[in-house]
Amino acid sequence: MDLESVYSSEASDSELVSLLNSVSLSGLGLGDPALAARLAERAEPADELEAVYAQQNGLTRLPTPLATFPALRLLDLSHNRLQSLDEAVLALPGLTNLILKHNQLADDALPKDFGLLRHLRELNLSGNSFSQVPHQVLELASLTDLYMASNRIQTVPEDLHRLQRLRVLHLGGNELESVPKTLGNLYSLQVLVLCDNRLTELSEAICRLPRLRTLLLHANQLSTLPASLVRLRALKQLSLRDNPLVRNFVSSMEYEPPSLVELAARSVKLHGVPYGPADLPAALIEHLGSAKRCVNKRCKGVFFDTRVEDVQFVDFCGMYHIPLMRYLCSSHCESQQAAERSLQPDESDSEEEVGWRRRRLRRVLLG
Structure with missing residues (x-):
């Protein structure tokens, strides 16, 4: 079970959609034209297809038939070779789950009007080459789960708090040295993962998150914690291993x-x-x-x-x-x-x- 499932309070949207009308073309190694043809063959009738799984196919672009499936809710293109996401994805207005982890996406990879995906709830961009959170992501008002682990992100945008429905924010495995105070305004946040970064301190603003249940801070450079952390009533899991504050505490x-x-x-x-x-x-x-x-x-x-x-x-x-x-x-x-x-x-x-x-x-x- 992956981390997304471990720290979900309930079955993920991906799991729910997978029970619906779906096509799985994972691990076939088909390449763009061959996979597009196979998808067109197996997706009949087109207006009933709700989920497509096409991991590990060496894809470098979106399969062109995808734009013809108006009911598509889940699209999993992880573990491919995508360097950009073309505007064809905007033809899927009902998309709720977009999984693009472990590709070759960088800062300019998302289409300019990506924010038009008004119903998108889960976006997984982990394991790519982003150095920042794309500004288009901040326009996804319905987003509840954002995964951007294992990228090269050095800063978190101040206006990330615009994502007021966010429940899960995974920024582990990046190059963060601090997080903005505005992170404390994500009042719906339940899971915050900041492990494997370069954090030397944690903002007191984190202690304003009323629904925060899981806070993962291991493998950073923290030597202190905010005193008001103890007042997070909902907090049940706090991971601190591999930080100076723990090593010094135990060794002393x-x-x-x-x-x-x-x-x-x-x-x-x-x-x-x-x-x-x-x-x-x-x-x-x-x-x-x-x-x-x-x-x-x-x-x-x-x-x-x-x-x-x-x-x-x-x-x-x-x-x-x-x-x-x-x-x-x-x-x-x-x-x-x-x-x-x-x-x-x-x-x-x-x-x-x-x-x-x-x-x-x-x-x-x-x-």
Whole structure:
């Protein structure tokens, strides 16, 4: 199953259309004229054909008979040798799914009036040679799924937010060093894939996406994340592996067992054991006075010189979940419930607010 299917919340449009009247000419190696002839033979009656699959045929142009199929909704020409998409595609006004991945398309490959495909919902241009998102794409008001992975894109246009129906945006495997703040205005976005780029920071604007469920950021150069990321209520999957923030975080962890003095001092403070100058030397009294509260505001624990930083990895189908970082300053922090509170919520937060934060961070993917 490909990535488009994995991160869809439901069956993709491609899968639905494939159940309709279709012609598959995939992998026949027919060349332009031969494939056009075969298509003309098998597409009768023409007004009922809704899907054409013609992958891996070495095509360098659109088969000419396509323009004669007014009911065509899905066209899959992936894994061919297309260098441009001629205007014949504009004769398919009902097209909803256009899959052109793994061709030889570049910045000027799309026809000038490509935006006239008013019903287009899925556009897959992954695995080509685009250095930017074509401006014609921004005119596709009905677009819900845009895949432009594995190109050479260096910048995301500021006005990408014009695509207000966009649910899936896949820009992984490009050359992005940043994304614009306007990306935070894609209010319908559910899946954002920015992995395998050169991102050094993530705009706070991403934290304004109310429906975002999946955010893939692995294999970048991120050393920090926006603090407000935790407030994305719908977020269930966050992939961070192969970033400096993860590598530094894991490599810097050290386990230093607390000393007997540390353990004894914690017990005195936690259990309220009374003491005074007649009971303890002045140095120990001074030490007890240096107690520090756990950073978890809902934890009653204290520590002095040693705070154990611990990460709990859980194997999940060959990947790893890291739900949180735990500060084991006392026995209270060792329970899973207390550990999950280490998100450091404000004391003014409601129990409901704290609850959804705990649940949300259980799906942080590092593997």
